Amino acid sequence: xxxxxxxxxxxxxxxxxxxxxxxxxxxxxxxxxxxxxxxxxxxxxxxxxxxxxxxxxxxxxxxxxxxxxxxxxxxxxxxxxxxxxxxxxxxxxxxxxxxxxxxxxxxxxxxxxxxxxxxxxxxxxxxxxxxxxxxxxxxxxxxxxxxxxxxxxxxxxxxxxxxxxxxxxxxxxxxxxxxxxxxxxxxxxxxxxxxxxxxxxxxxxxxxxxxxxxxxxx
Numbered sequence: 001x002x003x004x005x006x007x008x009x010x011x012x013x014x015x016x017x018x019x020x021x022x023x024x025x026x027x028x029x030x031x032x033x034x035x036x037x038x039x040x041x042x043x044x045x046x047x048x049x050x051x052x053x054x055x056x057x058x059x060x061x062x063x064x065x066x067x068x069x070x071x072x073x074x075x076x077x078x079x080x081x082x083x084x085x086x087x088x089x090x091x092x093x094x095x096x097x098x099x100x101x102x103x104x105x106x107x108x109x110x111x112x113x114x115x116x117x118x119x120x121x122x123x124x125x126x127x128x129x130x131x132x133x134x135x136x137x138x139x140x141x142x143x144x145x146x147x148x149x150x151x152x153x154x155x156x157x158x159x160x161x162x163x164x165x166x167x168x169x170x171x172x173x174x175x176x177x178x179x180x181x182x183x184x185x186x187x188x189x190x191x192x193x194x195x196x197x198x199x200x201x202x203x204x205x206x207x208x209x210x211x212x213x214x215x216x217x218x
Contacts, residue, residue: 129154132180141173143194147186154186158193167211174200174209 017029129145132138133156144157156177162170174191181189189209191200200211 128184132184135180137176142177147184152185152187153190154181154184154188155190155192157196158191158199160194162191163193163199170200170211171209174211178202178209 017026129147133142133145141159141162142156143159146155146157147153148155162173165173174189177191178189187202189202190198191209193199198212200209202208203210
């Protein structure tokens, strides 16, 4: 009943209103004021809803985090035990020893460097005179070779089969061996038999070999 009466008086314009409000608009004053209050209240509620999740909870304790830390004393670690003296010495020895590559050790042990025959001296050096005697082209007719460097002379001892050759074959063989002597650095060549008898020598004038005796004179 009270509401109906207020609604009726508002339509009639008999409800009180400010002096600055127009008299012909008196029925709109209180509805407009009501709508304005509702709008203001809604804005305030909306602002509170947005701000409320970020506000601190008064029920929670405001004590600093440091006060919540565990007050129990820290657990001390057991003291480290020093290693034995033998282990310390062994570790230092391993640090001082340089690491060697296993492949390098294997190469040094099983891959010797190639030996240069020309750089050898003494009994391990190949004997060029022995190689000359053992040449296949000699056909086993040479028994021994001796060099006389101060005379630039090479002496070849022939086997008994050499005097049995024909004079032409003896000369051909002698000239072939003379070429071998020149290749070894000897300017003169002599052919001798087992009795050290001279069989042939290089020509004193001109080139070639001179056979002093043939198979008939043996």
